[in-house]
Every structure is written in structure tokens, then in C-alpha cells.
Amino acid sequence: MLLINGECKNTVDATDRGLHYGDGLFETIEISQSQPVFLQQHLARLKTGCQRLKIPFPAEALLLDEITQLSKEVEHGVIKLMLTRGSGGRGYRQPDTIQATRIVALHPYPDYPADYKTAGITVRFCEYRLGLNPTLAGIKHNNRLEQVLARAEWQDEFQEGLMLNLNEHVIEGTMSNLFVLKDQVVYTPEIKLSGIKGIMRQVIIELARQNNIVVQEALLTRELVLAADEIFLTNSVMGIWPVKSLEDNAYPIGPVTQKIMAYLAEYKAADIK
Amino acid sequence: MLLINGECKNTVDATDRGLHYGDGLFETIEISQSQPVFLQQHLARLKTGCQRLKIPFPAEALLLDEITQLSKEVEHGVIKLMLTRGSGGRGYRQPDTIQATRIVALHPYPDYPADYKTAGITVRFCEYRLGLNPTLAGIKHNNRLEQVLARAEWQDEFQEGLMLNLNEHVIEGTMSNLFVLKDQVVYTPEIKLSGIKGIMRQVIIELARQNNIVVQEALLTRELVLAADEIFLTNSVMGIWPVKSLEDNAYPIGPVTQKIMAYLAEYKAADIK
Numbered sequence: 001m002l003l004i005n006g007e008c009k010n011t012v013d014a015t016d017r018g019l020h021y022g023d024g025l026f027e028t029i030e031i032s033q034s035q036p037v038f039l040q041q042h043l044a045r046l047k048t049g050c051q052r053l054k055i056p057f058p059a060e061a062l063l064l065d066e067i068t069q070l071s072k073e074v075e076h077g078v079i080k081l082m083l084t085r086g087s088g089g090r091g092y093r094q095p096d097t098i099q100a101t102r103i104v105a106l107h108p109y110p111d112y113p114a115d116y117k118t119a120g121i122t123v124r125f126c127e128y129r130l131g132l133n134p135t136l137a138g139i140k141h142n143n144r145l146e147q148v149l150a151r152a153e154w155q156d157e158f159q160e161g162l163m164l165n166l167n168e169h170v171i172e173g174t175m176s177n178l179f180v181l182k183d184q185v186v187y188t189p190e191i192k193l194s195g196i197k198g199i200m201r202q203v204i205i206e207l208a209r210q211n212n213i214v215v216q217e218a219l220l221t222r223e224l225v226l227a228a229d230e231i232f233l234t235n236s237v238m239g240i241w242p243v244k245s246l247e248d249n250a251y252p253i254g255p256v257t258q259k260i261m262a263y264l265a266e267y268k269a270a271d272i273k
Numbered sequence: 274m275l276l277i278n279g280e281c282k283n284t285v286d287a288t289d290r291g292l293h294y295g296d297g298l299f300e301t302i303e304i305s306q307s308q309p310v311f312l313q314q315h316l317a318r319l320k321t322g323c324q325r326l327k328i329p330f331p332a333e334a335l336l337l338d339e340i341t342q343l344s345k346e347v348e349h350g351v352i353k354l355m356l357t358r359g360s361g362g363r364g365y366r367q368p369d370t371i372q373a374t375r376i377v378a379l380h381p382y383p384d385y386p387a388d389y390k391t392a393g394i395t396v397r398f399c400e401y402r403l404g405l406n407p408t409l410a411g412i413k414h415n416n417r418l419e420q421v422l423a424r425a426e427w428q429d430e431f432q433e434g435l436m437l438n439l440n441e442h443v444i445e446g447t448m449s450n451l452f453v454l455k456d457q458v459v460y461t462p463e464i465k466l467s468g469i470k471g472i473m474r475q476v477i478i479e480l481a482r483q484n485n486i487v488v489q490e491a492l493l494t495r496e497l498v499l500a501a502d503e504i505f506l507t508n509s510v511m512g513i514w515p516v517k518s519l520e521d522n523a524y525p526i527g528p529v530t531q532k533i534m535a536y537l538a539e540y541k542a543a544d545i546k
Contacts (some may be wrong), residue, residue, distance in 0.1 A: 009287075010287055010288075013283060014284055014285050014376060019297075019357070021295065021416075021420070022417065023415045084292070085421075094413045129407075133404030133419075135402070135422065141418055145415075145416045147296055148296050151364075151366045152327060172397055189493040251296075264347060
């Protein structure tokens with residue numbers, strides 16, 4: 001089910017700047033018990049992205065209305081909310097008046113095996129190196145060829161791949177953020193030159209800190225990640241997936257990962273109450 | 274006029290990966306005397322891009338047929354040829370079988386004032402810094418937020434803006450490639466970490482060399498560009514635009530620029546004969 005500028009339809013104008021330049025932003029929101037999870041955080045990030053790209057943020061009531069409408073259709077699912085700069089302008093030059101294209105799409109919840117959460121996943125390092133781009137880092141814009149190329153490096157042998165950037169720092173998974181525990185400190189890569197600041201990443205940082213777990217945003221090398229005591233990956237749809245295997249190393253679903261998973265379950269339940 | 278996978282229509286599927294990820298490539302081709310200019314070079318670059326992004330290149334006869342069909346509609350115009358990875362796949366993961374979306378769009382030739390060519394244009398340096406990305410540099414892919422952001426820095430006060438990358442090297446204009454003459458050597462930025470290898474750029478390099486003008490691909494600083502004897506910008510639609518003014522400096526349309534403009538006019542006439 002798909003709403004494009006409020007209308008039920010399946011196509012966009014072929015002149016849309018989202019298509020031509022990836023000139024847009026998106027959010028991927030879990031629907032649980034027919035309600036959008038962490039909706040305020042998603043809208044806040046979308047707003048930040050709009051400010052960065054100078055795309056007008058739509059009336060919030062309108063977004064809320066459309067998201068609520070689609071959420072009610074399913075018990076468990078995913079909404080992809082996309083906002084492009086719409087049509088018009090001349091080449092890269094944007095039109096004087098921007099009429100953003102607003103796409104709200106409802107998808108079934110992915111059929112992830114339950115043991116990804118309970119037993120952990122198998123992960124590799126990608127060969128592709130993320131470019132460096134401080135202006136675009138952090139926001140969830142539609143220029144995502146890097147993730148597409150990195151994800152094309154394997155088929156089903158792994159559940160996720162970790163990406164380093166050109167500075168050889170580990171930044172994130174192709175579709176997830178990374179947390180590693182070492183000596184009772186949780187590290188997550190700083191997202192300044194490359195990468196996306198996931199909503200779930202931010203939730204986990206806050207939850208851990210509220211519960212007196214030390215979390216540091218840091219520059220992580222491949223060696224530091226491999227030497228971790230515990231590793232887990234996060235995104236808004238899958239929540240937390242512990243890593244049981246990275247390259248030739250095995251990792252436990254250790255006590256800190258388990259604690260954070262419990263905090264998240266509780267916090268998520270409260271969010272959609 | 275618009276052909277999408279051979280059909281006359283104005284919309285694309287809202288699931289197209291071009292829209293979601295900028296997962297595609299494009300070419301902008303001048304139509305002169307109802308014929309596409311430098312068509313073989315454009316198709317060759319598109320093929321290189323397809324190899325790089327692993328998008329299947331369409332049957333060449335089909336592309337030629339569609340481009341010829343639209344070219345006949347106008348005496349002078351522009352064709353934008355776009356190829357996306359189509360729909361399907363799961364998130365960033367591409368589908369096992371890729372059905373590319375092929376878009377051939379005919380546009381009127383832009384109404385550029387004639388004196389851009391004869392008297393030169395006024396140019397600035399952009400504040401935005403191009404990211405570093407060796408894997409994506411060179412090809413004309415649809416991840417073009419950088420150019421959109423750079424072009425948003427001014428309105429009509431300038432005809433083009435020059436972009437530096439994070440290493441503070443001058444790379445290109447927002448929609449053009451850069452050539453500067455200094456002490457009888459023509460320099461153009463090397464396109465290894467950032468930037469697009471324009472078809473017109475390649476044509477100019479070859480034409481100049483055939484005519485015993487020394488051309489070097491080099492790392493250019495802002496200072497070197499400002500100190501140039503002559504400057505000109507190129508792309509497939511505008512051809513060559515001499516720069517008469519960059520920041521506070523004035524430049525002549527000097528003898529080397531004039532010679533190269535003459536070589537290009539001759540070569541282009543032969544190409545569409």
C-alpha cells in the first residue's frame with residue numbers, strides 16, 4: 001500500500017529529482033501492534049535531513065495522519081517514508097519553489113529467522129570503502145549507491161557486512177549500526193565523515209547511558225572490532241542482532257548485549273503504549 | 274517526449290531503485306541537426322558505468338533505435354538517457370535478475386545566451402567540498418546530491434561554480450569539466466577521487482593532443498587555477514564556455530581556447546555528418 005502526496009498510487013513522475021539525483025531522504029519505521037515505533041525520533045531526523053538538504057518539511061499533522069492510516073492496516077510491518085525535492089529546476093539547480101514528493105509505503109515485516117536475535121548472526125567485512133563526506137554524513141538521504149555496491153559483495157553466506165571508510169575506520173553495516181563491547185565499555189563508530197546515524201543507534205546510546213553503561217563514540221579500527229568481547233548490530237526494523245561470528249572469530253551473546261536487549265524491549269513497549 | 278522501456282509514458286514505478294537509492298546512470302546528449310552528437314562515446318561511458326555498478330547494458334540496437342527516433346523530432350535539443358537497476362531486491366540487496374529501467378527523454382536545447390560562448394562566463398568557487406570516492410569517481414551515476422547542494426549556493430549571479438574536493442583540489446564545475454592554460458600547457462583536473470569524466474572533456478583532451486597542444490591531467494589547487502592564462506569549461510550540451518571572470522580575476526578568451534573551440538566545431542560537424 002502506497003500513498004504518494006496523499007493519493008493511493010504506484011508511480012511517480014519520471015521528472016522527479018529523487019529519481020534523477022537521489023535528491024531526497026527516507027525513514028524506515030517499524031510498525032508494531034499497528035503503531036509506528038519511535039515515530040518522533042524518525043520525524044526529528046527527517047526534519048534534520050530536510051534542513052541539511054533544504055527540502056521543505058511537510059506539515060507534521062499530514063505525515064502523522066498518513067503514517068497512522070497505513071499503520072492500522074497491519075499488526076506488524078514496516079513503513080518507508082520518503083521525501084524528495086519533487087520535480088522542476090534546471091539540471092542540478094533546484095526550482096525556486098520546491099514541491100516535495102511525499103511517499104508513504106507500507107511493507108510486510110521481513111521474514112527474518114528468529115535465531116538472528118537469539119543465536120546471533122554471521123558477519124563479514126566488506127571490501128568496498130565508504131567515501132568521506134562530512135556534509136552528507138549522518139542523514140538518511142537517497143544517495144545510497146555505496147550500500148548497494150557493498151551489499152552486492154555476497155549473497156546469503158552472511159547476514160550483514162561491516163563497512164570501513166577510506167580512512168580504514170569501521171563505520172557501520174550496510175543496513176545497520178555497529179556496537180562493540182571491550183573491557184566493559186561500549187563503543188560505536190562516530191558518524192562524522194561517513195555513515196548514517198540510525199534512530200536505533202541513538203536509542204541504544206541513550207538507553208545504555210541511562211542504565212550506567214559507558215558508551216563512547218569513537219574511531220574504530222578493524223583490529224579493535226575483531227578484538228571485541230561482544231558485538232551487536234542495530235537498526236529500526238531488526239532492533240538488535242548480536243554477532244556470533246565475524247571473519248574467523250566467534251563472539252558470545254554476552255551479558256551487556258543481553259542487558260541492552262532487555263532495556264530496548266521495555267523501552268519499545270513503552271513507546272507504543 | 275519520453276520513452277520508458279520503449280513505451281511513451283510519463284511515470285516510473287514507485288519501487289524503482291533509481292528513486293530509492295539513486296541506483297542508476299545517465300548520459301546527457303546534444304542533438305544537433307536532428308542527430309545525437311558523440312553518441313558512440315556516450316554509449317561507451319554508459320557501458321563502463323554499467324560494468325562498474327553491475328547493471329546489465331541494454332541491447333545497443335534498442336538504445337540506438339530509441340535515441341534516433343527521438344532525435345528526429347527536433348533540429349536542436351538534448352536527450353537525457355537514464356538507466357536504473359529497476360525494481361526489486363530487498364533493501365540495498367539487488368534482485369537476482371536485474372530488469373533495468375531505460376528512460377530516454379527529449380528536452381529542448383537550453384536557451385543559453387549566445388555571449389556565454391563569445392564573451393565568456395562569470396564563475397565562482399563553491400563552498401561545498403566534494404567527497405572522496407574512488408569507486409564512484411568518473412562515472413555519471415545518479416547519486417548527485419553533491420552537485421545539487423553546490424548549485425544551491427547561488428542564483429543567477431554566476432554561470433557556473435567550481436568545486437574543490439576534501440583534499441582542496443579543484444575538480445570540476447557543478448555541471449562541467451575544467452581546463453586551464455598556464456605557460457602553454459593545458460591542465461585539467463585528474464578524476465580519480467572525485468568528479469565525473471565528461472565526454473566533452475575526453476573529446477577536448479584528444480583534439481588538443483592531435484593538434485600538438487600539451488594537455489596534462491593534474492592535481493590543481495585553487496591558486497593554480499586563479500593564476501591561469503586562460504580558463505574554459507566544457508560539457509556535452511554547452512560545448513566550450515570560456516571563463517571571463519573567476520572570483521576577482523579577469524581572463525581573456527585567449528588564442529589556445531579559440532583554437533580548441535575551432536577544432537571542436539570542426540570535429541563535431543564531422544561526427545554528425
